Amino acid sequence: MKIIFNSDLLFVHHLVKENLPKHLLDFFKKCKDDDHEIILPLTTVLEFDKKQEEFYEKEKSEVQNATIKLKSNGIEVNDFDIDSIIQKPTLVNILTDLSVKFKVEEPTFEDFKNAHQKACLHEIPHPPKKESDEMRDLVIWETAIRISKVDGPAILMSRDEVHFHHRGDSIAADHSLIRCDSLERAYESLDIETRGSKIVKEKLTEKWNDILSSSLPLKEGAHIISIKKPRFVNKMNGVINSKSTAQIQTGDGKVLKFNLEIEFSPDKFYTMNISKLLLAELKRHDEIKTLEFKPINHIVSDIPDPLTLNFSPVPSDSQEIQNKINHLNYLLGG
Amino acid sequence: MNLNMGSQCFRNVDIPLLWGSRAVIADESNKISIISISKEKVQLEVLFDEPAPGINYEIIADGFKIIQDDEELYSFNPSNHLLTGLSLKLPECQITASNIRVGNSTFQGNIVMGSAVGISVTENGIGMGASLPPEIARLIQ
Numbered sequence: 001m002k003i004i005f006n007s008d009l010l011f012v013h014h015l016v017k018e019n020l021p022k023h024l025l026d027f028f029k030k031c032k033d034d035d036h037e038i039i040l041p042l043t044t045v046l047e048f049d050k051k052q053e054e055f056y057e058k059e060k061s062e063v064q065n066a067t068i069k070l071k072s073n074g075i076e077v078n079d080f081d082i083d084s085i086i087q088k089p090t091l092v093n094i095l096t097d098l099s100v101k102f103k104v105e106e107p108t109f110e111d112f113k114n115a116h117q118k119a120c121l122h123e124i125p126h127p128p129k130k131e132s133d134e135m136r137d138l139v140i141w142e143t144a145i146r147i148s149k150v151d152g153p154a155i156l157m158s159r160d161e162v163h164f165h166h167r168g169d170s171i172a173a174d175h176s177l178i179r180c181d182s183l184e185r186a187y188e189s190l191d192i193e194t195r196g197s198k199i200v201k202e203k204l205t206e207k208w209n210d211i212l213s214s215s216l217p218l219k220e221g222a223h224i225i226s227i228k229k230p231r232f233v234n235k236m237n238g239v240i241n242s243k244s245t246a247q248i249q250t251g252d253g254k255v256l257k258f259n260l261e262i263e264f265s266p267d268k269f270y271t272m273n274i275s276k277l278l279l280a281e282l283k284r285h286d287e288i289k290t291l292e293f294k295p296i297n298h299i300v301s302d303i304p305d306p307l308t309l310n311f312s313p314v315p316s317d318s319q320e321i322q323n324k325i326n327h328l329n330y331l332l333g334g
Numbered sequence: 335m336n337l338n339m340g341s342q343c344f345r346n347v348d349i350p351l352l353w354g355s356r357a358v359i360a361d362e363s364n365k366i367s368i369i370s371i372s373k374e375k376v377q378l379e380v381l382f383d384e385p386a387p388g389i390n391y392e393i394i395a396d397g398f399k400i401i402q403d404d405e406e407l408y409s410f411n412p413s414n415h416l417l418t419g420l421s422l423k424l425p426e427c428q429i430t431a432s433n434i435r436v437g438n439s440t441f442q443g444n445i446v447m448g449s450a451v452g453i454s455v456t457e458n459g460i461g462m463g464a465s466l467p468p469e470i471a472r473l474i475q
Contacts, residue, residue: 013425014437021418021426023409026395059438159406159421182399182406182420184392196393231401236387324382328367331359332335 006158015055038102125168137162196230219251238318275306340434
């Protein structure tokens with residue numbers, strides 16, 4: 001899979017001396033292990049390198065000022081070659097050192113032309129409330145569409161509204177361009193389990209027999225396909241609330257997709273709420289990503305939506321958490 | 335507030351470490367709490383190395399990301415006390431028992447007395463012994 005990076009997801013807020021931040025390192029390592037190719041639009045390379053140059057000049061200046069200050073106070077400082085101590089990193093060099101498969105992609109004239117038209121006429125993917133279109137965002141968009149059109153499914157890594165707004169959904173889908181606004185969403189798109197999805201999956205597995213014997217249309221052989229976008233909230237009573245989207249293969253040739261909300265603590269499971277159930281028939285050679293889901297009550301009429309399973313009574317507020325808050329208040333007042 | 339944090343000694347300061355608009359506090363065992371002082375409210379986001387109650391977060395490989403209105407603000411790694419800005423464009427900040435690191439700058443063994451902010455971190459730079467940013471001062475007043 002080709003993974004195209006906008007600069008906002010590669011942004012590093014300091015001079016890269018030894019390594020990129022761990023979350024980026026881990027991602028690139030995973031891409032290397034699974035043979036995915038990183039595509040760097042020229043814009044991304046230019047912006048990353050420019051920012052690193054700013055950090056580099058600042059670092060050099062600080063070292064030089066420190067040297068002057070020390071010498072002015074009679075402290076001996078050996079002569080040194082600052083350029084051999086502080087290196088100016090470039091994105092190409094960093095990825096080369098990581099031995100990641102990558103390519104710098106220059107926009108074509110066609111990319112520029114299409115981006116220019118979209119900018120002038122505020123065409124899709126222009127979000128409705130955005131006042132102006134940056135050409136750079138649209139050039140990256142056109143580059144990404146071109147790559148996915150020519151080379152097959154690709155991922156565009158970007159948080160930018162122009163790339164992510166739902167107005168672009170149809171064009172992205174038509175060209176097999178998957179848009180991910182974080183590394184975790186990219187892991188999910190690459191079918192790599194994240195730590196969050198693993199936790200939710202383990203919790204579901206704990207109660208699998210209860211799920212099988214519920215009114216959901218599941219048979220022997222049903223299994224979890226994926227847990228996506230798991231979000232968590234801790235509560236004052238020590239309970240963890242998690243919301244995500246789940247897909248389960250039903251065991252009889254169908255895929256069930258639903259919103260999942262669970263409440264649990266490390267040693268107990270409290271409730272499970274399943275809602276917005278959708279069902280799709282899985283035919284041979286079907287890709288899970290291309291299935292056509294329909295609301296379950298169009299297919300099976302007697303499934304409650306939402307479906308709630310209760311396992312244990314929810315506890316009252318936790319004294320442990322209150323104690324922690326009290327301790328913080330004490331520190332703040334100290 | 336009087337606090338020893340990352341080998342710095344903060345005496346009579348309002349906020350020992352201000353990371354953007356977030357106050358960062360460490361207790362005696364270097365467990366980190368983070369309070370957001372933004373918009374119209376003050377909100378506890380991290381409580382002694384864990385997401386605070388009521389805060390939306392996503393668990394990641396080495397910690398968690400704080401999420402607000404579906405936007406990923408920053409990540410926190412409890413094992414090495416590293417704060418990394420995501421949509422918040424701030425330099426990395428790490429608080430250990432022996433120092434506070436912000437980007438490539440390391441603070442060790444400093445004493446800050448009587449300032450509103452001990453160490454101030456913004457997108458543009460770092461400062462010591464700063465006053466409260468006006469918007470935060472208005473909020474606290």
